[in-house]
Amino acid sequence: FPVTIMFGKSLNSSKEYFLTDVGWTYAIGIPVEQAVEVLSLAADDICPLPVPYPAVLGAIGWRGQLVWTIALEVWLSLPSTGRTPNLKSGSDLRPTLVLQNPNPNRILACLIHTLNGIETLNPSDLEALPEAIPQEIRSFFQGKAPQSNTLILNDRHLFEPKTWKLT
DSSP: OOOOOOOTTTHHHHHHHEEEEOOOSSSSEEGGGGGGEEEEGGGGGGOOOOOTTTTTEEEEEEEEEEEEEHHHHHTTTTOOOOOOOOSSSTOOEEEEEEEEEETTTEEEEEOOOEEEEEEEGGGOOOBBBOOTOOOOGGEEEEEEESSHHHHEOOHHHHGGGGGHHHH
16 A cells, blocks of 8 residues: 655554553553563672662672663553563563663663564544543553554653653
């Protein structure tokens, strides 16, 4: 099918999203364009740091840089379902998305429970968030994927300094 090009951009504005399970009722869609690498990390791979916010697990060495590493479900203050995997033992591996926001240049490693594939969506087709989503976390998401149980992450939220609860 033909795609019309205007000013160097395609009218087809579909984006790809990683479909991730974070141990919550909903899957989380994370923009593929922000991922620079997918890793499997064990507890022994993360250097714990004395940080007062429980979502920050510590830092990892990644391509010669120290990168903050977070448990995504805790970072987003998601209601617990009791399915949080134990990362305290050295052999338990968890998928980890290394995400980069180019402006400003920030890198963050996000531990998730499972990576369930990639889905292509047009952001303009997103549905409103379900009423069951608590008010205090609604701004973390752009909307709900049509006919799916996936909430699309407001990816800017991860990289906004005001969301870095490190006081």
